[in-house]
Amino acid sequence: MELGGIIAYLVSLAIMAGIYAVFALGLNIQWGYTGLFNIGIAGFFCIGAYTSAMITTPMPTGVYAQYVHQIFGLNLPFVFGLLGAALVCGIVAMLIGIPTLRLGEDYLAIATLGIAETFRLIFNNETWLANGPRGLMGLPQPLHHLAEPRHYNYIYLIIIVLTVVIIYLLIERAIRSPWGRVLRAIREDEVSASMSGKDIFNFKMQSLIFGAMVMGIGGALYAHYTKAISPSVFTPLYGTFIIWVMLMAGGSGNNKGAILGAYVIWTIWIGTTFLTDFLPYTLKARAPYIRFLIIGVLLEFILLYRPQGLLGEEKKVSKLIE
Amino acid sequence: MLELTIYGIVFGSIISIGAIGLSLVFGIIRFANFAHGDLMSTGAYIALFMVTWALAWIPDTNFGQLSFGWRMLIAFPVAMFVVACIAVALDRILYQKLRRKKSGPVIMAMSSLGAAFILRMLILIFWGADSLFYRPGILRPALQLPMGVKIRPDQILILVTVSALVILLHLFLQKTKLGKAMRATADNMELALVSGIDTERVIIMTWGIGGALAAAGGILYGIDVQLHPYMGWNFLIPLFAATILGTIGNIYGALVGGLVIGVAQQVSTAFLMPTYKPAVAFLLMILILLVRPKGIFGGKD
Numbered sequence: 001m002e003l004g005g006i007i008a009y010l011v012s013l014a015i016m017a018g019i020y021a022v023f024a025l026g027l028n029i030q031w032g033y034t035g036l037f038n039i040g041i042a043g044f045f046c047i048g049a050y051t052s053a054m055i056t057t058p059m060p061t062g063v064y065a066q067y068v069h070q071i072f073g074l075n076l077p078f079v080f081g082l083l084g085a086a087l088v089c090g091i092v093a094m095l096i097g098i099p100t101l102r103l104g105e106d107y108l109a110i111a112t113l114g115i116a117e118t119f120r121l122i123f124n125n126e127t128w129l130a131n132g133p134r135g136l137m138g139l140p141q142p143l144h145h146l147a148e149p150r151h152y153n154y155i156y157l158i159i160i161v162l163t164v165v166i167i168y169l170l171i172e173r174a175i176r177s178p179w180g181r182v183l184r185a186i187r188e189d190e191v192s193a194s195m196s197g198k199d200i201f202n203f204k205m206q207s208l209i210f211g212a213m214v215m216g217i218g219g220a221l222y223a224h225y226t227k228a229i230s231p232s233v234f235t236p237l238y239g240t241f242i243i244w245v246m247l248m249a250g251g252s253g254n255n256k257g258a259i260l261g262a263y264v265i266w267t268i269w270i271g272t273t274f275l276t277d278f279l280p281y282t283l284k285a286r287a288p289y290i291r292f293l294i295i296g297v298l299l300e301f302i303l304l305y306r307p308q309g310l311l312g313e314e315k316k317v318s319k320l321i322e
Numbered sequence: 323m324l325e326l327t328i329y330g331i332v333f334g335s336i337i338s339i340g341a342i343g344l345s346l347v348f349g350i351i352r353f354a355n356f357a358h359g360d361l362m363s364t365g366a367y368i369a370l371f372m373v374t375w376a377l378a379w380i381p382d383t384n385f386g387q388l389s390f391g392w393r394m395l396i397a398f399p400v401a402m403f404v405v406a407c408i409a410v411a412l413d414r415i416l417y418q419k420l421r422r423k424k425s426g427p428v429i430m431a432m433s434s435l436g437a438a439f440i441l442r443m444l445i446l447i448f449w450g451a452d453s454l455f456y457r458p459g460i461l462r463p464a465l466q467l468p469m470g471v472k473i474r475p476d477q478i479l480i481l482v483t484v485s486a487l488v489i490l491l492h493l494f495l496q497k498t499k500l501g502k503a504m505r506a507t508a509d510n511m512e513l514a515l516v517s518g519i520d521t522e523r524v525i526i527m528t529w530g531i532g533g534a535l536a537a538a539g540g541i542l543y544g545i546d547v548q549l550h551p552y553m554g555w556n557f558l559i560p561l562f563a564a565t566i567l568g569t570i571g572n573i574y575g576a577l578v579g580g581l582v583i584g585v586a587q588q589v590s591t592a593f594l595m596p597t598y599k600p601a602v603a604f605l606l607m608i609l610i611l612l613v614r615p616k617g618i619f620g621g622k623d
Contacts, residue, residue, distance in 0.1 A: 114603075121600065
C-alpha cells in the first residue's frame with residue numbers, strides 16, 4: 001500500500017475511534033462517575049443516528065417517495081441534527097429513568113437493554129417511520145464543499161476531534177463542580193449522600209440524561225460519517241459491548257481514559273482483521289466472531305486483573321486539594 | 323385465541339424453566355446473570371452436537387408421533403450436565419474471583435455480560451449464524467383437540483418435561499438438606515453463614531441447577547421451534563421480565579411469571595407482528611416496575 005493509502009486508512013480509523021470516544025465519554029458520565037449500569041447504549045446510538053438523519057435530510061419527493069418512507073424530513077443543517085439527537089436521547093433517557101432509578105442498579109441495566117432491543121425492532125418493522133430494514137441513505141455531510149469527496153475525511157476528522165474536545169471539556173467542567181462531586185458521592189455510598197440531604201433520584205436522572213445526550217451526539221456523528229444507516233448497525237455487539245470494553249480498558253472515572261480506551265480498543269479491533277489472512281478458507285467468514293471473542297476475553301481479563309483500566313480514576317478532582 | 327393461549331403456555335413453560343434458574347442465581351449469588359440466555363443456547367447446541375455427531379451411531383428413529391428418538395433422549399440429560407459444569411466453571415474462573423475481590427454486583431453482572439458474548443461467539447464460530455434444526459425437514463403432524471385447537475405431540479412433551487423438572491426441583495428444595503440450605507441462603511446470606519452453612523457449596527449447587535435448567539429450556543425451545551445463535555439473547559428480556567414479575571429469588575414466582583409472559587407474548591401476535599414478542603415482554607416488565615417493583619409475591623414496600 002502506498003503512503004497516501006495508509007494515511008487515508010489511519011484517518012478513517014481515527015474518525016471511527018473518535019466517534020466511539022464520544023460514546024465512551026457519555027458512558028463515563030453514567031457509569032464512571034455515577035455508577036449507573038447502562039447496557040443499552042446501542043439504543044441511544046440508534047435514536048441519535050436516526051433523529052439526526054431525519055432532521056438533516058429533506059422529505060423524499062417524486063419517485064423517491066415510493067421507495068423511501070420517513071416520518072419527517074426537515075432538511076436542516078448538521079448542527080441541528082446534533083442538537084436534535086441529543087434532545088431526543090435525553091427525553092428517552094428520562095422515560096427509562098422514571099421507573100428504574102429508584103430501584104437497584106440491575107433494574108436500570110435490564111431496562112436499558114430492553115429499550116435498545118425494542119427500538120431496533122421498531123425501526124426494523126415500521127417502514128413508515130424510517131424506511132424499515134433498508135434504512136436511510138444519502139445523509140448530508142457538513143462542509144462537504146470544502147474538499148473533494150476523496151479528501152473529505154480530513155474535514156470530518158477535524159469535526160470529530162473538535163466535538164470530542166468540546167464534550168471532554170464540558171464533562172471535566174461538570175465533574176469538577178459541586179454537582180460532579182455529588183455524583184461521585186452517590187456512586188461511592190448512596191445512603192450517606194442521601195443523608196447529606198442530596199436528592200439521589202434527581203442527581204441520577206441528570207447524570208443519565210447528560211450521558212444519553214452525549215451518546216445521541218455520538219450516534220449523529222456516526223450517521224453523517226457513514227451517510228447510510230439501517231437498524232442492523234445498532235447491535236448489542238457494535239453498539240454496546242465494545243463501548244463498555246473501551247471504557248473499562250481506558251479507566252472508568254477518567255475522561256482521558258475513556259478517549260484512550262476508545263482508540264486502543266478500536267485499534268485492536270481493526271488490527272485483528274489481519275487474523276482473517278491466517279485463517280483457513282472455511283473459517284474466513286467467521287473471522288468477526290473470533291475477533292469479538294478476543295474482545296470478550298479481554299474484558300474478562302480487565303475485570304479480573306486490572307479493574308481500574310489503563311489510566312485509573314483521578315482521585316482528586318478539586319482544585320482546592322493539592 | 324384459545325390456541326394462542328395454549329401455545330403461550332408451552333412457550334411460557336420454557337421461559338419459566340429459564341427464569342427459575344435465573345431467579346435462583348439472582349436470589350442466592352445476588353447479581354443479574356446476563357449470560358443465562360446464552361447458557362440456554364449453549365445447552366441447545368451441545369444437544370445438537372450430540373444428536374448430529376457424537377450419537378450418530380444410534381439409529382435415527384422417532385418415538386411415535388414425536389420428532390425425536392433415542393439420540394435426543396440421551397443427549398438431553400448429558401447436555402444438562404455439561405451446561406451445569408460450564409456454569410460452575412464460569413463461577414470458578416470469573417465470579418468467585420470477583421466475589422473474593424469484593425467487586426460489586428454490577429462488576430459481576432458486567433462479567434456475565436462478557437461471558438454471554440464469549441459463549442455466543444463460540445457458538446457462532448462452530449455452527450455459523452444460520453438457523454438449525456435437530457431434525458431438518460421432518461413433517462410434524464398436529465393433534466386435533468376439541469374446540470378446534472391443534473397441538474403437536476412435541477408441545478405436550480415439553481409441558482410434561484417442564485412439569486417433571488419443576489416437581490423434582492421442588493422436592494429437592496423442600497426435602498433435602500442442601501435444598502434447605504439453598505433456601506436459607508437465598509433468604510439471608512449472613513444468617514446462613516453464621517448457622518454454619520457452607521455457602522460456597524450452595525453457590526456451586528445453584529449454578530449447577532441454574533445451568534442444567536437453562537440447558538433444558540434451550541433444548542426444548544430447539545425442539546419446538548429452531549436453534550439460532552441469538553435465541554438465548556432474545557430470551558433474556560422475557561427471562562428477566564418473568565423473574566421480576568415473580569419476585570426475584572422466588573422460584574414459584576418465576577414459574578408463574580414465565581407462564582404469564584409466555585401467554586402475553588403469544589396472544590399479542592393476534593394484534594402485533596410476531597417479531598415484537600420481546601418488546602411485549604419488555605413493556606410488561608416496565609409496567610411491573612412501575613406498579614409493583616417487588617413482583618407479585620414480594621409484598622408491599
